[in-house]
Amino acid sequence: MAEIILNVEVRDGVGTGGARQARREGKVPGILYGGDKGPVAISVEERPFRKSLYTGKLLGHLVTLKYGKETQPVIAKDIQFDPVTDRPLHFDLMRVDEHAPVKISIPVHFKNQDECEAFRQGGALEIVRHDVEIMVRADQIPEELVVDLKNHKLGDTIRVSEIKLPEGAHPTITDRDFVIASIKVSSAAMSEAADEAADAAAEEAATEAHAEEVAEEATEESSEG
Template sequence: MAEIILNVDVRDGVGTGGARAARRAGMVPGVLYGGDKAPVAISVDEKAFRKSLYTGKLLGHLVTLKYGEETQPVIARDVQFDPVSDRPLHFDLMRVDENQTVKIEIPVHFINEDQCQAFRQGGSLEVVRHAVEVKVPANHIPEDLIVDLSGHKLGDTIRWSDLKVPSDVEPTIEGRDFVIASIKSSSAAKAADQIEAEEAEAAAEVPATEQSDEG
């Protein structure tokens, strides 16, 4: 079962007024939805919520919701933050079964850039997808999708098939091996190559000019 437990209260007040009242009481308002049940307005202690949030194992992961003596698995689908204070303002929880297949976005992380020769040659990483939506059992959601850059070369295109993912993780994009990122020559590297080529061309023309003058 999930490592994180969210102890929630059911909110009587809904809408903007109810959410503000919850925040004034030191709570983070939220909503529980999904399954064959109606949405329920809930709230959770802000300090406990922040602690769970900053572990990195709350958003997009299977966690346990606890209300009194009742527990159920849920997935935290969204958290809204104050743009100035970064305070959590609202969250969404989705009811799930542990073995249920869910659709969820997983972030893509790139590792071993320092071991990739392409970047020492002036290459740059152009990321097409920072996250990929996948279908996966709720109790087996990966924290991230890893791209190992150590074996890639300048000009390489990194596709879904290049990622090492568990067999039960499938992309929702079907029928094509879509692009995750590519390694391209940077504009600075291209400019340096062009200058070098022009200098080489100019140097090659000098002897022919001198020979013409002597004649």
């Protein structure tokens, strides 16, 4: 993965007025915090920031902040967007030691659903957690946590222990093997099965009624004879 570098500037103005001024200048305002230093108001040129953002490699990943000749490893912890234009409005960067563990939420990705027999049997994936918070070295943060559905069966419960984490990483919840998802019979399949059962029961009842009718006719003919 290519290294992402954010060239930032320190903002003189803070608060709402300073943020608005930065946006008028074609920049995205932000805040740098964490470590043993105080928070610093910063900004970055919007165009390269958007380019880095839409690669999917910025939010929640280790990046290099550059200010002049100084560099600092950071993690983009939060980015706020305009609800109408989707333009980035503000971002938060956290200072980190790239070799030290950090607490971060990672999205869960489910693969090979099309190769899982359970879904051809009417199964549906019920997701309990779309992301999992883990402790992991800053330079080993995974892009996603992968669950392979290929060999799962209908009724299976998928737990966090099934997910392969980077060496030394672990979930922040340590007192239980918590559930990520399960494969259940879908309501549509249940409805279809119920309809099929009802049709089968009706057909069986009709067959039995016809058999009884034939038997009664045979008995009547025997009596008349």
